[in-house]
Amino acid sequence: MAPGRRVERVAALIRKETSELLMHGIRDDRVHQGLISITQVDVSGDLQHCKIFVSVLADPEGRAQVMEGLQAASSFLRGELGRRLQMRRAPEVVFHLDRGLEKGASVLGLLGDLERERQERGEIPPGSDDAQNCHDDEPS
Template identity: 65%
Template sequence: MAQSRRIERVAALIRREASELLLRKIRDERVHQGIMSITEVEVAGDLQHCKIFVSVFGTEEERQQTLLGLQSAAVFIRGELGRRLKLRRAPEIIFRLDRGIEKGSAVLNLLNEIEQKRIKHKIQEDDDMQFSSFT
C-alpha cells in the first residue's frame, strides 16, 4: 500500500513538473500549435517507465505534430524531471494522445442531436393533434 501511494505521489509530481516544463522550457513550435494539456500520468511500479497522456485541441495534423514535438522533447524532459524530483533514475517518458475529451464531446453532440430530434418530433405530434381536433 505504501508503494502505491509513492507511485501516485511521483505521478502527481511528474504531471506538475512536466506541465511547467512544457509551458516554460520547451520552445518547439510543434508542441505549441494546438491547445494542449496533460490529462493523466501513469508510472510503472518500478518507476522506470512513465506514460504521459496529453489532450490536444486542434486538427488531426496539429495533434500529430504536437505528439512528434513532445516525443522529440522527451529526453530533455526526462533529464529535467530527474534533476527537479531528485530521483536516482528518471523514468523513460512516453507521450500518448488522450482522446477521451474528444470522444466525450462526440457523445455530447450525439445526445444533443437526439434531443433536438425528439423535440422536433414532439412539436410535430402536437401540431398533428391540434389539426385533427379542428377537423
C-alpha cells in the same frame, strides 16, 4: 512509505513538473501549436517507465504535430525530470494522446442531435426537460 503511495506521489510530481516544462521549458514550436492538457500520468511500480496522457485542442494536423514534438522532447523531459525531482534514474517518458474529451464532446453532440430529432417529431415539446417530464407523474 508504502510503494503504492510513493508511485502516486512521484506521478503527481511528474505531472506538475511536466506542466511547467510544457509551458516554459520546451522550445519546439510543434509543441506550442495547440492547447495541451495533461489528463493522467501513470508511473510503473519500479519508477522506470512513465506514460503521460495528454489532451490536445487543435485540428487533426496540429494534434499530430504536437504529439511528434512531445515525442521528440521526451528525452529532454526525462533529463529535466531527473534533475528537478532529484531521482537517481528518471523514468522513460512516453506520451499518449487521450481522446476522452474528444469522445465526450462527440457523445454530447449526438445527444443534442437526438433531442432535436425528437422535438421535430413531436415526441417532446421544445424547451422541455425530458428528465423532469419523467418525474412529474411520480408522487412526492
